[in-house]
Amino acid sequence: MSSQIHDYPIKPIPFTQVEITDSFWQPRIHTAATVTVPYDFQQCEDTGRITNFDKAAGALPGAHEGIFYNDSDVFKVVEGAAYALLVAPDAALEDYVDALIAKFAAAQEADGYLYTARTIDPGAVDERCGAARWSNLAVNHELYNVGHMYEAAVAWYEATGKRNFLEVALKNAGLIDAVFGEDKLRDVPGHQQIELGLARLYRCTGDTKYLRLAKFFLDERGQAERREIYGAYCQDHLPVTQQREVVGHAVRAGYQYAAMTDIAAMCQAEEYARAVLTLWENMVSKKMALTGGVGARHEGEAFGDAYELPSLTAYNETCAAQASIYWNQRLFLLTGESKFIDVLERTLYNGFLSGVGMDGRSFFYVNPLACDGEFRFNREAHMTRRPWYGTACCPTNVARLLPALAGYVYAQRDDQLYVNLYAAGSAQLQLPSGAIRIKQRTRYPWDGRIDIDIFAEAATDFTVKLRIPGYALGQPVPSDLYASLDAETGTVELLVAGEAVPLRMEAGYATIARRWQGTTRLTLRLPMSARRMIAHAAVADLRGQVALERGPLVYALESADNPGRVLELGLADASPVQAEHRADLLGGTTTLRGQALDAAGATVDFTAIPYCVWGHRGDGQMTTWLKRI
Known part of the structure; x- marks a missing residue:
């Protein structure tokens, strides 16, 4: 690694210096800060995630409750709370988090180790945790959890000026640095995240050991001659600078690619920069849904093959969309090219925002582009947003992005x-x-x-x-994966x-x-006419289909507005489509209206709503793609 430590050439204007007051994002941000954050904390209380820290500290009896990565959910909500305090100051929330941090400190072992699934009863851990520390990193999220802790601790310090959580994080990071390295234990986490947290600790403290450790964990991936590798599911099949195709678990991949971009910038590592740009081209050219969602397969929550982009069975996890937003923001900061913000915007307004209900307390884990009213696509066999999940990464992740959204504007x-x-x-x-x-x-x-x-x-x-968004210049997506049929875009x-x-x-x-x-x-x-979108001919599931967009929004037809089977509707290329704002619908939204043909060939009126607000009116059919006639 270069002895010179740098940073991104472009710096985001911190969200603390930016205020959003519009009618679209401001209500979402306010709801996240005042509803989602306290709601998530209550869910963490109710599901034993917080009492696990009390048990690890010896303050309560009992066994570990829940899944071995549950610590991370609490840390993510604390990060969201730090941002929320700057959006909507709340002394009671600040006191609550300070009390939580005291629990974290009490649960931490003397050498800095913090993993409640082991500390509560080292002799009776879930076998997936491994019999000893660091013995099953492919599965156990031991390093993933603390990566989220590092991010939360820095956020708390920056929001409040208090070092109470930062000291817990630094003590743990010191332990990790003492254990892992080129002349120490050579292994990597199965689920990436610690790399992002370490880079953030470096930026906060200026201590280069954290950045070197982040780069070590990335450099060590795929090194089959030195250690057992964990395969493509974990992006551990090749050295990271030799990876050319986005593969495996989409959230893990997104966090890795974001961390690689950090290394490209902070270490001026050209081989890292070349790798992440190649990986990005692969994603946006062959593996990204129209909504910006990524990770087509339910199996493994993973990227599929090139052009494997189904609608009904698409997975497109909310966390994967969020990881893509983090990655695209970093790529912009590295290069100054607007195409990365184009993808960020598409993902933010569509593939990410659909994942959280307007009430701030209901969540999609899975975000398909169609629903037939029968296939229970969502996690835990549901078709609607749910108040919580056993694996609660999505409800807790959205709590840390929305309150900080203003930091993406300038x-x-x-x-x-x-x-x-x-x-x-x-x-x-x-x-x-x-x-x-x-x-x-x-x-x-x-x-x-x-x-x-x-x-x-x-x-x-x-x-x-x-x-100038790509859609305003006739290229809605910075690749040939999707194209507009409308030659005149304004x-x-x-x-x-x-x-x-x-x-x-x-x-x-x-x-x-x-x-x-x-x-x-x-x-x-900017031109705001409706656009008809088609997919690359190699996308077998979308041949002969057309979708509607307007501005940054992808539109969907939902059975609540369109009687009958919306999946059977067809749209003619010449059929006019008009925008109509409805102040009375879904908090105020612009709809698209036109005429389509049903399965019998009869002309029917249709109404399309922004994809991000579908699913608020009960079970039913939905589709973003219509038959092209």
């Missing part, structure tokens, strides 16, 4: 300001040339007009880069201080370099 590199996501709100930031304030006014994703006021008190030279218009200017495009961004003083309004108009 980024900066030197005197360049990137506007990546469009949502009404404001931000304050410091560029090398001076302080600026930003205010967005928009109804996006319902409307394509975005007004951005930029205020600089003193005359200041800097560059603003507005992402025109992108940009006004600066009321005057129309030509688009000067750089890496997918309209670039405005000028001297700014006072308030300058930028007006961006």
Whole structure:
């Protein structure tokens, strides 16, 4: 590893400096902070996840309750709580988490070890945990759990300034560093996550041993001449820099690829950068659902073969979508290319957001692109969002992304300001040339007009880069996996201080370099006509089918709006499709309306809703793909 430690060339503007006030995301963020986080904590209480720490500390009698990776769920909710406190300050929540952290510290063994499934009764552990520490890393999540702890501890420190949780994490990381390494135990976790946590500890503390350890765990994967490897399911079939195809468990893969991108940036490791870019191309060209969801197979929660993209039986775990968001954000920070934010946006609005109900306390684990009203696609044999799962990674994961979402809106590199996501709100930031304030006014994703006021008190030279989504330029996905049938997508218009200017495009961004003083309004108009989408001919399950999109949203037909069997409907290429906003539907949503043909050839009216809000009105059929006629 290079002796020089670096970081990403582009830095996100922290969510603490950004406020989202729009009608689409703000209610979701507020619900996550004030409903999902406390709800998840209560579920962790009710299912014994929290009392496991009391038992490990000797404060309560009894055996370990639940699955050996349950510790991680509590850590994830603590991370979400840290972000929630900055969105919606809550003294009672802060006190509650401080009490939890005291439990974590009490459960930690003297040398830093923290894994309640073993500590409670080392002589009676689940055989999957292994008879001794580190003896079954392929399965036992021993390192995965603490990876989430590291992320939560850093988040808590950054949110509150308190080191109580950070000290627990650092003590554990010191133990891991003492045990694993080139001249020590050479092994890797079956489920990646510790690598991300270690990189975050490095960024927080500046101690390079954490980054070196993260790179060790990645470098060690696939090294069959040195250790028993765990296979493609765990992305442990080849050295990571030789991996070219996304394979195996999709969440594990996404966390690994995100961590590899961290190493590419922080260690300036070119071989890592080449590998992650190749893997990304493979995913978006051959293995990504229209919604951005990944992991087509129920078996192994895994990526399928190239172009294996079913609708009815697609798995597309919510956690896998979240991992993809983390990875795409990092790829943007590494390269400055908008195509990564295009995929992030598609995944965020569709494949991820469908995973959490509007109430903040119901969740899809599985996100198919069709439901026939019979196949119980969701985890634990259900067809609706559920309040909880025995394996609760998805309900606890969403609690840590949504409260921090504002941190994905803006980024900066030197005197360049990137506007990546469009949502009404404001931000304050410091560029090398001076302080600026930003205010967005928009109804996006319902409307394509975005007004951005930029205020600089003193005359200041800097560059603003507005992402022009690929869909507005005729390429909704940055590959040939999906394409729009509609040749006319409308025109992108940009006004600066009321005057129309030509688009000067750089890496997918309209670039405005000028001297700014006072308030300058930028007006961006993105085309928002409905698009008919088709899949690559090699996707056997989608041949002869068409889907509908508008802006960043994928649309679905649901039986609640369309009597009969929606899976049998066909849409003609020339049939008009119109947008209609319905303030009374699903919290206010823009629908698509048109006419289709049913199985008997009769013309019927149809209504399509955004895929992300399907499933709120009981069991029934749903489809994103229609027969193309």
